[in-house]
Amino acid sequence: MFSSLTEEDLAIMNRNRFVVNYKPGELIYKQGSSFTHVISLSTGKVKMYIEGSRDIIIKIAKPVELIIGPGIYIDQKHYNSASALEEVNACFIEVGDFKEVFRRNPRFAEEVTREISSKGLSTLQKMMSLNLKQTPGLVAEALIHLADDVFGTMRYKMILSRQELADLCGVTKESVIRVLKDFKHEGIIKSEGHYIEILDYNMIKKISQLG
Amino acid sequence: MFSSLTEEDLAIMNRNRFVVNYKPGELIYKQGSSFTHVISLSTGKVKMYIEGSRDIIIKIAKPVELIIGPGIYIDQKHYNSASALEEVNACFIEVGDFKEVFRRNPRFAEEVTREISSKGLSTLQKMMSLNLKQTPGLVAEALIHLADDVFGTMRYKMILSRQELADLCGVTKESVIRVLKDFKHEGIIKSEGHYIEILDYNMIKKISQLG
């Protein structure tokens, strides 16, 4: 992802680096708190969410991903919260060290800017969906995000509670449940135990796109 | 805004710089098109909007503001459209020249990253509002944006049509009209001709915050 890093650059970022282990459900950082470290997610999936009058899950981050937000060059605050969905190992790099490399290495600076932009854009596009699509489209979109981006398979263990799935869709848990039921009856998805399987990918894609 | 620029930096950006004049209503650039220039808005207000199944106005840009989006370091595409609300003069800087300075001057790079992050964050926060607030709160928020950020006065000429105001609030024009009527009856705002005046700023702020 950051192909431009030299040995020296890496040495700088390793100076104060440390690793932390989180248990499922534990908070990694909280919206509004000080943005002191860039986090490289080594193992385990992470719930990235914005807290407002209700929570909105913007994405499920998976290894190996750099967790960095717009606050790093604004006011050094976090603009979302992150919590572990599974056992997580995360590598913390001091913002000061990170910024030092940013200044040393212009190509890295470009890559970082692209990374921040790219994450911001994905979040924005998610929020656009929440505004434009209705419930079935939103649930379809969430199920596709999980299949394509998070698990990489059509069948996966639903590690989110119904409430969390609702937060990912930006609707109430009752609405999600009803739509899932419909999808099941229409043979688009299957669910057994905690597993969900997308049976008709084309159909669910279509529902997601039509909104 | 970009205090770090040296004479040499400016010379690079001036190499291919040119100015364009737009009449009210004219399109400055279109979502999806190639992001070839960073734009410095010299005079006139600009409507920044995202086109989807319906338009959403993300903000009204005013002079002197740098118009730059996340696409510059992703795929060199525009992720929104911009059109002139008034007569506009805009200064075009080639993306190549801009990026050259970004690489030359690390402090400028930081400032640019902050600028892109900051714009992205504002847009995101607007979209969050659209999701969480209901119509009166959204209309209040839009009126405040115009008063505080765009015009800097409590009384201003409403240069947006009702449809555009609706697009700024993320609701239908009928809904906007009804809420404006309510605000008027409650003595929160006044309108004569094309002018709007906020009479009770505290109240409208409260409505905006409560949602």
Add this chain to the structure above:
DNA sequence: CAATTATGTTGATTTAAATCAATAAGTTTG
């Protein structure tokens, strides 16, 4: 393993806002 608590499901009701439809007020132009 029974009891308690949390999570999930279903149906009934309410509600906010969109849509639909008709009319009014402004603008533009031949």
Add this chain to the structure above:
DNA sequence: CAAACTTATTGATTTAAATCAACATAATTG
């Protein structure tokens, strides 16, 4: 300046989804 057209306003109706309330299932714990 009247006709044609666009934009704004108002009221009636529909609709999607939230809320509310009851119950079921699963998970946890003494």
